[in-house]
Amino acid sequence: MYAPAAHEPGIEFMRNQLSFAYGAVGLAAVVSGAFPALADSRMWVAVEDLRRFTCPSTQCGIVGRFFFRETLPVLETSNGWSRVSRQKAAGCFDGKSLYVESGPSDCTAENGIKQGKFSEWVRSKFLVEDRPSEPMEGPKKDHLGES
Template sequence: MSNGSAIRSVMLFAVLLAPLTHALAENMQWVTTDRTDRRTCPSTKCGVAGHLMFREGADVLETKNGWSRITKAYSASCEGGKSEYVKEGNSACTSANGIQNGKFAEWVQNGDLSPNRPEDPRQGATGDYSLVSGSDDFRLYKDQFAKAARQLINDGTCTEGDFKEMGGWMASTNRGKGMYFTYCGGMTLSNKVYLDSNSGKVNR
């Protein structure tokens, strides 16, 4: 192939790719609520496969009745008629739950999304707030997170380095709403420290 032909081929590829790239950018939506459920079908009666957090982005592939599909269909990992990927609610491997031929796609409510990404509440964080600025739900509990971090550092349970490494507090999926955890001194279960954001209490 001559240099001229090669250049024309590259230019043609760029022209063909441009609309696709533009379309993908246009389809990107951002979470505007504290978190939104990723469900197995476009209904609140369907199972929850996980969550998207505030300011997380998702590529919207389809919209239907106030819902957006954000993934292609993938294996539901059905065992005994139930999906191992459903974390909350209906886990039945049925078409009514959005699971067909052992697969489902994820849906989120349109009302929790926006084409404009919200401002980052972590921007400009200083002092103890900067130690926990990577926490889940930072904008909601930044005061509790920073106070608990300082308490753990002062009593020798954690170091500033621990919080810098972890980024802060992560939402606990098995201890219920308002519970968060971090690791201090290692990444084993014995190094796990929990925080109740409602009471401010920390424990192992």
């Protein structure tokens, strides 16, 4: 089986073309907004108790909470929700996530768990840019994720 040497002119040309193509695709994706913004922005939790969900819906599992004045990286926003973590292992066993504290714990895409991983999501309206002096007023059950 023939394997070309790394120094052959054709191989070097192909490497340069691939490098250029990947760079152009990456630049086009960034310019078009195809990739979510990286966590340059941090937001403050403005309520006493903010639930973390496995997907951007109150119908998904709750995997914990954040507290007043914690700062979170906002990696992505979608329809009133903010993704505040990268993907992490869901600890799936017998089709259920061991990390879900309440709500649905199914290791399914509908619950935000894909290939055994999930990201944490919170309601965007309970995050603020500046350090809050007092907790935000509002219906408590809303930021707990019950409505």
